[in-house]
Amino acid sequence: MALNVVVDCDPGHDDAIALMVAHRFANVVGISTVCGNAPLADTSRNALALAELAGWDTPVHSGAAGPLAGEPVHAPHVHGETGLGGAGLPAPKTELASTDAVGFLLDASKRIGDLWVVAVGPLTNVALAIEKDAAFAERVAGISIMGGSATAGNVTRTAEFNVYADPEAAAVVFGSGARLKMCGLNLTTQIQSEDGLIPRLAGQGPVPDLVARLFAFIHDRMQELVGERRAALHDPCAVLALTHPHLIRMEPRAVDVELAGHWTRGMTVVDQRTLRRQDPPNAEVAYGIDVGAALEVVLDGVLGC
Numbered sequence: 001m002a003l004n005v006v007v008d009c010d011p012g013h014d015d016a017i018a019l020m021v022a023h024r025f026a027n028v029v030g031i032s033t034v035c036g037n038a039p040l041a042d043t044s045r046n047a048l049a050l051a052e053l054a055g056w057d058t059p060v061h062s063g064a065a066g067p068l069a070g071e072p073v074h075a076p077h078v079h080g081e082t083g084l085g086g087a088g089l090p091a092p093k094t095e096l097a098s099t100d101a102v103g104f105l106l107d108a109s110k111r112i113g114d115l116w117v118v119a120v121g122p123l124t125n126v127a128l129a130i131e132k133d134a135a136f137a138e139r140v141a142g143i144s145i146m147g148g149s150a151t152a153g154n155v156t157r158t159a160e161f162n163v164y165a166d167p168e169a170a171a172v173v174f175g176s177g178a179r180l181k182m183c184g185l186n187l188t189t190q191i192q193s194e195d196g197l198i199p200r201l202a203g204q205g206p207v208p209d210l211v212a213r214l215f216a217f218i219h220d221r222m223q224e225l226v227g228e229r230r231a232a233l234h235d236p237c238a239v240l241a242l243t244h245p246h247l248i249r250m251e252p253r254a255v256d257v258e259l260a261g262h263w264t265r266g267m268t269v270v271d272q273r274t275l276r277r278q279d280p281p282n283a284e285v286a287y288g289i290d291v292g293a294a295l296e297v298v299l300d301g302v303l304g305c
């Protein structure tokens with residue numbers, strides 16, 4: 001039976017690759033966009049432009065232009081001002097299916113049985129759907145999240161970008177009772193692109209060519225930021241957790257989102273105690289990935305688009 005997914009995203013270099021892997025290995029019933037790596041207008045335009053390049057007829061619904069509380073946070077130092085630096089995509093001709101991603105998520109959860117939400121941006125749209133209709137959390141098969149970390153953060157010492165950008169939304173999702181899979185930084189930093197992949201993609205068609213350009217751009221950025229020409233393939237992990245679950249080792253854990261701490265706001269606090277009884281789990285937390293096999297699946301996804 002086909003795996004039905006909605007991809008909620010903020011493209012974003014690794015979001016773009018997650019969308020490719022999702023379209024290759026699942027039935028993507030819709031894309032919803034959220035403010036994150038770049039403002040909503042940019043992430044939505046990027047999703048449309050990517051869909052057009054790849055020839056997908058997947059509807060794109062734009063959603064939240066900012067977090068539940070506070071000001072939007074973006075990541076131009078990583079993804080460029082447009083969110084998809086280096087892509088060089090023409091302005092899309094196609095239009096958004098709607099500007100009501102929350103309505104789309106709710107409607108899709110009613111129409112489509114066993115629907116998974118792959119959430120690879122700030123969790124604002126998903127939280128708004130739960131706040132509007134708490135039964136959404138039970139109706140969906142689950143939510144596969146790229147977000148948080150069972151170790152260190154990447155925005156602050158403790159907070160990962162997608163959760164840091166909207167901690168209140170993440171708290172709603174982790175408290176919702178939905179089946180959750182969490183691919184945090186402790187997992188996603190284990191699988192990285194590097195320059196050696198570029199020749200495998202360049203010249204292999206419009207989508208692989210795009211990914212070759214995206215890798216070149218983000219490896220330049222990483223060279224500046226961390227001194228290494230490689231970049232974590234964060235968001236595809238949340239897709240692989242559904243399409244290739246045998247490649248990712250998950251453990252049930254209690255996860256809560258810190259909303260108050262001066263040093264820890266936006267941290268996913270994962271119960272990893274071993275000597276005491278753990279709190280009841282609310283998520284499957286990813287710890288290990290078969291890096292070689294997963295990388296081949298990702299490349300297959302890109303080359304198959």
Ligand code: BDR
Binds near residue numbers: 014120234
């Ligand atoms: C996450 O933040 C974004 O910049 C990436 O697209 C990914 O979803 C990694 O922290």
Ligand code: CA
Binds near residue numbers: 009015121235
């Ligand atoms: Ca993302």
